[in-house]
Amino acid sequence: xxxxxxxxxxxxxxxxxxxxxxxxxxxxxxxxxxxxxxxxxxxxxxxxxxxxxxxxxxxxxxxxxxxxxxxxxxxxxxxxxxxxxxxxxxxxxxxxxxxxxxxxxxxxxxxxxxxxxxxxxxxxxxxxxxxxxxxxxxxxxxxxxxxxxxxxxxxxxxxxxxxxxxxxxxxxxxxxxxxxxxxxxxxxxxxxxxxxxxxxxxxxxxxxxxxxxxxxxxxxxxxxxxxxxxx
Numbered sequence: 001x002x003x004x005x006x007x008x009x010x011x012x013x014x015x016x017x018x019x020x021x022x023x024x025x026x027x028x029x030x031x032x033x034x035x036x037x038x039x040x041x042x043x044x045x046x047x048x049x050x051x052x053x054x055x056x057x058x059x060x061x062x063x064x065x066x067x068x069x070x071x072x073x074x075x076x077x078x079x080x081x082x083x084x085x086x087x088x089x090x091x092x093x094x095x096x097x098x099x100x101x102x103x104x105x106x107x108x109x110x111x112x113x114x115x116x117x118x119x120x121x122x123x124x125x126x127x128x129x130x131x132x133x134x135x136x137x138x139x140x141x142x143x144x145x146x147x148x149x150x151x152x153x154x155x156x157x158x159x160x161x162x163x164x165x166x167x168x169x170x171x172x173x174x175x176x177x178x179x180x181x182x183x184x185x186x187x188x189x190x191x192x193x194x195x196x197x198x199x200x201x202x203x204x205x206x207x208x209x210x211x212x213x214x215x216x217x218x219x220x221x222x223x224x225x226x227x228x229x230x231x
Contacts, residue, residue: 015063017118020087021046022056023065026074027084032158032227036073085145090117092138092145093128095175099139100132106139106173107181140181141172141191141227159197159207160223166197172227180225187216194231 015023025045029037043053057074060066065080076084094113098104104112120128126147129135136152138144143151156171170193173184184190188211198208198215206217218226 015083019056019060020083020118021114022060023076023080023084024087024091026066026076027081027088036075038073039068042074082149085149085151087117089145089147090120090125092142093125093132093135094120095138095140096132096135096144097128106175107178107185109139110175110178137172139191140175141170142175154227154229156227156229158224159195159209159218159226159228160220162197162228164197164199164207167231168195168197168228169193169231170195170226171229174225174227176225180222184222184226187218187222188212188214189218189222189226195228 022042025042026037029041029045039050039053039057042057043050046053054070057066057068060080061068063079064077065083066074066076068074091113094116095109098109098112099106129147134146135144137154141154141156143154145151154171159168159170162168170189170191173181173189173191175181189195193211196210198210200207201217204217205220207220207223209216209218
């Protein structure tokens with residue numbers, strides 16, 4: 001997604017936790033894919049009814065934070081993007097703190113951060129960033145927005161989209177599924193590891209990859225959650 005400068009990423013105080021979550025999910029759904037998210041996809045993501053999503057979007061639209069047509073795609077306005085990035089910044093800084101200071105594993109931090117990101121003040125977030133040394137990426141390799149809404153550059157693409165053969169390095173892993181994260185740890189597919197994509201077995205839905213002398217078959221589902229750059 002393009003890096004567009006914005007105002008401070010402080011979260012609007014008038015927004016409830018659930019409204020902040022909607023903005024964050026709308027933004028993260030397009031972080032690596034420019035296709036706008038639908039209200040149905042939001043309902044599936046939050047496990048709520050379409051009518052619940054519709055009411056939430058009406059409230060966000062009334063505050064000038066989203067654009068939404070009935071049964072159509074949902075997009076953020078400039079103000080909505082600023083508010084969403086504030087929550088993304090909070091979430092990813094909290095995850096980083098939990099891993100670096102409290103010893104959490106990378107598959108444990110997402111749900112914890114979902115709660116804590118709403119409980120801390122803007123001042124706490126900025127002090128946390130300073131204590132962590134203003135990191136650019138969180139434990140999963142996700143870019144952390146700066147306080148003024150800028151994103152560090154990350155030239156990466158999904159492993160599932162790469163043509164073989166290729167020498168690669170893992171730079172980001174989706175944190176949506178803790179079980180998948182644990183599986184990737186078992187395979188050795190963690191941040192910074194070098195991977196040689198040997199060949200694609202698209203008919204079988206797998207990729208053959210070599211890691212530290214071992215050749216593994218990685219399914220398309222897992223490969224879609226792994227982001228790589230040229231080694």
